[in-house]
Amino acid sequence: MASNKMNIAVIPGDGIGKEVVPEGVRVLNAAATKYGLDFNFDEFHFSSCDYYKQHGQMMPDNWKDQIGGHDAIFFGAVGWPDTVPDHVSLWGSLLQFRREFDQYVSLRPAKLMPGVTSPLAGRGPGDIDMMIVRENTEGEYSSIGGRMFPGTDREIVMQETVMSRVGVDRILRYAFDLARKRGGKLTSATKSNGISITMPYWDERVLEMQKTYPDVTVDKYHIDILAAMFVLHPDRFDVVVGSNLFGDILSDLGPACTGTIGIAPSGNINPERKFPSLFEPVHGSAPDIAGKGIANPIGQIWSGAMMLEHLGHPEAAQGIMTAIESTLTDPALRTGDLGGTADTITCGKAIAAAV
Amino acid sequence: MASNKMNIAVIPGDGIGKEVVPEGVRVLNAAATKYGLDFNFDEFHFSSCDYYKQHGQMMPDNWKDQIGGHDAIFFGAVGWPDTVPDHVSLWGSLLQFRREFDQYVSLRPAKLMPGVTSPLAGRGPGDIDMMIVRENTEGEYSSIGGRMFPGTDREIVMQETVMSRVGVDRILRYAFDLARKRGGKLTSATKSNGISITMPYWDERVLEMQKTYPDVTVDKYHIDILAAMFVLHPDRFDVVVGSNLFGDILSDLGPACTGTIGIAPSGNINPERKFPSLFEPVHGSAPDIAGKGIANPIGQIWSGAMMLEHLGHPEAAQGIMTAIESTLTDPALRTGDLGGTADTITCGKAIAAAV
Ligand SMILES: CC(C)[C@H](C(=O)O)[C@@H](O)C(=O)O
Ligand SMILES: CC(C)[C@H](C(=O)O)[C@@H](O)C(=O)O
Numbered sequence: 001m002a003s004n005k006m007n008i009a010v011i012p013g014d015g016i017g018k019e020v021v022p023e024g025v026r027v028l029n030a031a032a033t034k035y036g037l038d039f040n041f042d043e044f045h046f047s048s049c050d051y052y053k054q055h056g057q058m059m060p061d062n063w064k065d066q067i068g069g070h071d072a073i074f075f076g077a078v079g080w081p082d083t084v085p086d087h088v089s090l091w092g093s094l095l096q097f098r099r100e101f102d103q104y105v106s107l108r109p110a111k112l113m114p115g116v117t118s119p120l121a122g123r124g125p126g127d128i129d130m131m132i133v134r135e136n137t138e139g140e141y142s143s144i145g146g147r148m149f150p151g152t153d154r155e156i157v158m159q160e161t162v163m164s165r166v167g168v169d170r171i172l173r174y175a176f177d178l179a180r181k182r183g184g185k186l187t188s189a190t191k192s193n194g195i196s197i198t199m200p201y202w203d204e205r206v207l208e209m210q211k212t213y214p215d216v217t218v219d220k221y222h223i224d225i226l227a228a229m230f231v232l233h234p235d236r237f238d239v240v241v242g243s244n245l246f247g248d249i250l251s252d253l254g255p256a257c258t259g260t261i262g263i264a265p266s267g268n269i270n271p272e273r274k275f276p277s278l279f280e281p282v283h284g285s286a287p288d289i290a291g292k293g294i295a296n297p298i299g300q301i302w303s304g305a306m307m308l309e310h311l312g313h314p315e316a317a318q319g320i321m322t323a324i325e326s327t328l329t330d331p332a333l334r335t336g337d338l339g340g341t342a343d344t345i346t347c348g349k350a351i352a353a354a355v
Numbered sequence: 356m357a358s359n360k361m362n363i364a365v366i367p368g369d370g371i372g373k374e375v376v377p378e379g380v381r382v383l384n385a386a387a388t389k390y391g392l393d394f395n396f397d398e399f400h401f402s403s404c405d406y407y408k409q410h411g412q413m414m415p416d417n418w419k420d421q422i423g424g425h426d427a428i429f430f431g432a433v434g435w436p437d438t439v440p441d442h443v444s445l446w447g448s449l450l451q452f453r454r455e456f457d458q459y460v461s462l463r464p465a466k467l468m469p470g471v472t473s474p475l476a477g478r479g480p481g482d483i484d485m486m487i488v489r490e491n492t493e494g495e496y497s498s499i500g501g502r503m504f505p506g507t508d509r510e511i512v513m514q515e516t517v518m519s520r521v522g523v524d525r526i527l528r529y530a531f532d533l534a535r536k537r538g539g540k541l542t543s544a545t546k547s548n549g550i551s552i553t554m555p556y557w558d559e560r561v562l563e564m565q566k567t568y569p570d571v572t573v574d575k576y577h578i579d580i581l582a583a584m585f586v587l588h589p590d591r592f593d594v595v596v597g598s599n600l601f602g603d604i605l606s607d608l609g610p611a612c613t614g615t616i617g618i619a620p621s622g623n624i625n626p627e628r629k630f631p632s633l634f635e636p637v638h639g640s641a642p643d644i645a646g647k648g649i650a651n652p653i654g655q656i657w658s659g660a661m662m663l664e665h666l667g668h669p670e671a672a673q674g675i676m677t678a679i680e681s682t683l684t685d686p687a688l689r690t691g692d693l694g695g696t697a698d699t700i701t702c703g704k705a706i707a708a709a710v
Binding site: 079085086087090091095117118119120121122140141143144145146147152153154155156157158159160161162163164165166191192193194195196197198199200201223224225227228229231232244245248249251252253255256257260261 | 434440441442445446450472473474475476477495496498499500501502507508509510511512513514515516517518519520521546547548549550551552553554555556578579580582583584586587599600603604606607608610611612615616
């Protein structure tokens with residue numbers, strides 16, 4: 001049985017993260033009242049470039065002790081390139097969480113919602129509805145590599161892509177299970193014609209796993225043509241599984257096809273619940289609009305719904321989704337990026353009220 | 356002065372390559388008559404899976420001697436996965452040409468043409484017109500890596516991404532030069548927030564190169580959001596430069612946004628002309644429609660125009676482009692993938708006649 005008492009670590013991070021996280025919390029509190037849940041929110045100010053400026057590192061040494069015991073992490077966005085280079089801020093925080101808390105599944109829906117206009121001609125609500133399953137701990141995001149002959153004409157840099165049987169099989173198993181629960185169809189993103197070692201291995205494991213899921217139909221596309229197909233035939237896809245990098249690309253491209261990445265949510269999930277999972281919008285800290293109060297809070301709020309689902313409260317999650325959908329149909333309650341007139345707080349309050 | 360006599364190696368390859376290459380040759384011959392050019396075409400049947408079936412390898416040992424002296428290579432498509440795994444056929448042919456002939460620039464236009472419907476709402480001819488410049492010899496397509504503990508739970512595969520100063524700088528220089536000739540604007544594809552060694556290096560070299568091109572404006576996008584922007588705001592891009600993998604993805608996605616990858620051409624160019632350059636459509640051998648005579652030959656024909664441009668005959672190249680554009684506006688002369696009724700040969704003959 002899922003517990004009604006939940007201990008959540010809240011990390012706003014940088015930029016618009018600080019503006020949208022409070023709206024996410026507002027909506028979660030509304031859901032708590034409605035569905036009889038009991039949240040305890042602990043806010044943390046590390047994992048931000050402000051913290052880095054003061055301490056010379058993104059997080060305190062004991063960050064794992066501070067948040068490792070929570071039921072989940074509700075995360076905004078991190079990154080402020082004017083202060084800290086992105087690869088320093090990200091590898092010092094978000095990518096640490098994913099790896100150290102073994103959040104090996106990144107789950108990212110791309111669904112065309114009412115009130116949102118797709119950039120694709122002739123596609124309406126419901127026409128696009130896919131779930132992107134991204135490997136989240138290994139692959140192209142590796143920490144092995146280096147530079148030789150620096151500063152000379154012979155300079156060379158190398159970085160390993162690393163795939164392990166454990167790592168590949170567990171993400172495939174998750175994706176196959178999800179496909180079985182949804183339409184019975186799985187698309188695998190590969191590039192085995194060009195990337196000649198890791199990607200044929202990926203294909204090999206897909207073929208192997210397929211044997212234990214005879215009820216799931218599997219398509220395999222090279223990433224280049226798959227990206228093209230997202231634009232030309234997005235309706236053909238349901239569950240799509242990819243490596244860390246391919247999943248990253250597809251989970252921005254998919255939401256773009258559904259009109260905006262401003263509302264796209266994501267879960268960084270440790271399915272075994274040995275560690276807390278982390279829920280965050282797909283968008284980043286958006287330095288260009290930060291501080292103006294105009295950011296769209298829906299990606300954050302939807303991430304809250306995914307968190308509730310993960311913690312065993314599907315009814316409350318569905319309640320938030322229904323509130324998001326009804327709010328989206330009213331231009332006075334949508335933010336400017338969706339052609340509406342609302343600011344961040346107005347939109348967040350409207351969704352909380354609808355819950 | 357460009358010579359009017361040109362010695363071309365013709366390699367049809369597999370699948371629809373064998374159907375579209377003759378149409379490309381037909382149109383080149385028409386251009387020769389019109390513009391007073393003199394082609395000698397030598398056809399080669401290696402670099403195909405048929406050849407592999409007979410000889411156990413994709414090409415004869417002396418392939419470099421056989422085609423290295425030609426002025427250019429006019430290439431169809433290679434790959435027939437039922438017979439030969441893709442990474443074997445591709446690494447045994449096309450990827451060899453690119454590397455051994457040091458064709459370090461892959462140049463790929465994405466242009467919305469008359470008569471072609473974009474999948475993007477509200478975009479008409481001329482609204483999308485970009486040039487993708489892809490690094491074509493190193494990066495993610497590497498031959499370093501391997502597998503350990505095969506067949507066990509500890510199994511692990513690794514593959515290096517390799518970037519050299521020589522390799523990165525020369526592709527950037529080409530892209531900056533091209534941007535200077537076109538709109539003065541360059542977009543660099545990166546992923547330095549997640550891929551922490553090679554991609555920050557790529558950014559570093561872009562910054563350095565920028566110093567010598569003060570007249571070119573440079574934008575930098577991470578590949579995930581860049582893919583999204585291609586769909587949301589394709590009009591913002593002119594020249595886009597990326598690594599081998601990122602260029603590969605963008606040069607399928609870009610043409611998809613312009614309606615089809617069936618007409619997209621590409622050049623694999625050795626700018627110093629120490630080796631022959633290779634011109635091929637972006638599409639592959641398309642086993643699903645091969646043998647039916649319905650493939651769209653325009654990607655191949657447009658590649659012929661790029662070849663003429665490269666060999667110093669811009670007027671003849673422009674003649675072919677004008678013929679393509681006028682043919683595209685007539686449904687009776689377009690192939691079925693573009694909603695027309697023509698077969699491959701009818702479309703090819705029409706373009707040849709228009710030249
Ligand atoms: C066939 C494949 C190896 C090739 C590539 O990835 O380079 C193709 O997709 C291309 O773009 O020319
Ligand atoms: C910020 C960046 C490192 C991150 C990623 O690439 O994983 C982001 O794009 C995401 O998708 O969560």
